[in-house]
Amino acid sequence: MARLHFLKPGLQTTIQDLGRQGVQDLGIPINGAMDKASAQLANQLVGNNANSPVLEITLLGPKIQFEGPCQIAITGADLSAEINGNTIPLFRTINIEHGDVLSFGKPLIGCRAYLAINGKWDIQSWLGSFSASATNTAQTTPDSIIVKDQILEIIRGKDQPIITISESERPSLSIETPIKVYPGPEFEAFSAVEKQSFFGDRFTIGQDSNRMGYRLNEALNGYTKKEEVISSGVIPGTIQITNSGQPIVLMADAQTTGGYPRIANVSSTELDRLAHFKPGDTVRFELISFK
Amino acid sequence: MKIVRFGDSALLVNFEQKIDEAINNQVLSLYKQLQEHKEVTFLIPAYCSLTVGFSENTSFKTLSKQIEELNSKIQSKNLELNSKIIHIPVCYEAPYALDINEVSEKTGLTQQEIIDTHCQETYKVYMLGFVAGFAYLGSLPEQLFCPRKAEPRKEVLAGSVGLAGLQTGIYPANAPGGWQIIGRTPIPTFNPKTENPTLLKAGDAVKFKSISSSEFEEIEKQVSSNTFNLEEYYG
Secondary structure, X not given: OXXXXXXXXXXXXXXXXXXXXXXXXXXXXXXXXXXXXXXXXXXXXXXXXXXXOEEEEEOOOOEEEEEOOEEEEEEEEEOOOEEOOEEOOOOEOEEEOOOOEEEOOOOOEEEEEEEEEOEEEOOOOEOOEOOOOOOOHHHHOOOOEOOOOOEEEEEEOOOOOOOEOOHHHOOOOOOOOOEEEEEOOXXXXXXXXXXXXXXXXXXXXXXXXXXXXXXXXXXXXXXXXXXXXXXXXXOOOEEEEOOXXXXXXXXXXXXXXXXXXXXXXXXXXXXXXXXXXXXXXXXOEEEOOOO | OEEEEOOOOEEEEXXXXXXXXXXXXXXXXXXXHHXXXXXXXXXXXXXXXXXXXXXXOOOHHHHHHHHHHHHHHHHHOOOOOOOOEEEEEEEOOOOOXXXXXXXXXXXXXXXXXXXXXXXXXXXXXXXXXXOXXXXXXXXXXXXXXXOOOXXXXXXXXXXXXXXXXXXXXXXXXXXXXXXXXXXXXXXOOEOOOOOOOEOOOXXXXXXXXXXXXXXXHHHHHHHHOOOOOHHHHHO
């Protein structure tokens, strides 16, 4: 048994896996890691299944004291991770000794880091997922939002060889390259001018953006109010245009239905990269066609 | 019916874009047929559309073809969905009926007429959405038509029963919302501790029953001590 004692919880540290699929017909969001590729790589490095729980660490990381040895790996954003004050490599299996302290410093690249720990986590799952549920969290996934002095217990798995994922195999965290999107169900409801603005302009990620969705500050140029869509399904990656002409990009905790026109859908792999944009960053969209 | 792509791992089946019971029956028939499909990862039935998530082991083309075949078979079958009526007790008195005066002004009905009209109809669950377990019920009798509140509330309490246009619904949890609140049910419509966390599912039939505030308190007590049984309550 290894125990993690959270001396500091960090800005927003939650437990996530690949999400809660198959209950969207009950109005229950998918949830799950914002950057699924990085979450899976972290698990791979410590020998866990791809859908095992990980800690999703946002911008300002927690401070964790380990009780008992274990193996960990950190992927995704570079949030200046240190063990006992010494910088540690990302995308690599790391052996932890009893008493080690993992802390984070300045966010250098990206927004969300993923911490995997070798073994079985002693936490509650709900409807097939360990991911922090946005609904009735206290009843459904009580340990999933990390608080100060929380203890997380891990039943240690078999020790794994130390592996490093090479630079070329790591997911891109670039916030410069445009985000690739497919045309959405209501794409044709938008005028040429509106489309030109959507694919030509830069949009700023709003301060009130979160795991449910990114609100973009700028309205589409030449936007005219559209007829409301009769409430219909939405999924992570769906980009809706609100009545004020501002885009909202739905993310992992998105609700399951909506009534705004859906101009585009972010491609699944690009959605992982979008998870690393933070409020104040700007984003551009690039149209791609279906294969 | 028209099938369009919806990102790289989902598709959207659009029926005639109208809130209509017969159209929604087609959505729900297709939804039920696809529940057993092994490459389908999730389904979101709505008023007149069905979102279908699919795995990497199939393609848009293959799945669309299968859906078209399924749908043509459904067309020729009876679209009646079997559903028993779920009776939900509602107290339409203060302090639960926050907007009943506003609804009275907007519809020209007395409070008693609002209650009687709301209770006389059997509603269909068209879809769930907005928050976990929120069921969109329809259609209200025309005379109860009432627009949403101009300013949505920051928090509507769980169990609140509201109206919006020709729709009615029950808030499964505390949530922000602009529906006109005319009462509250003491029974939980969302219970995460059970395997089937939502009381209502798309396709169910619902009828409301007016109860007094003392009955409300009695049921509330039974609910909190885990002794309330909806089926027993109605015999």
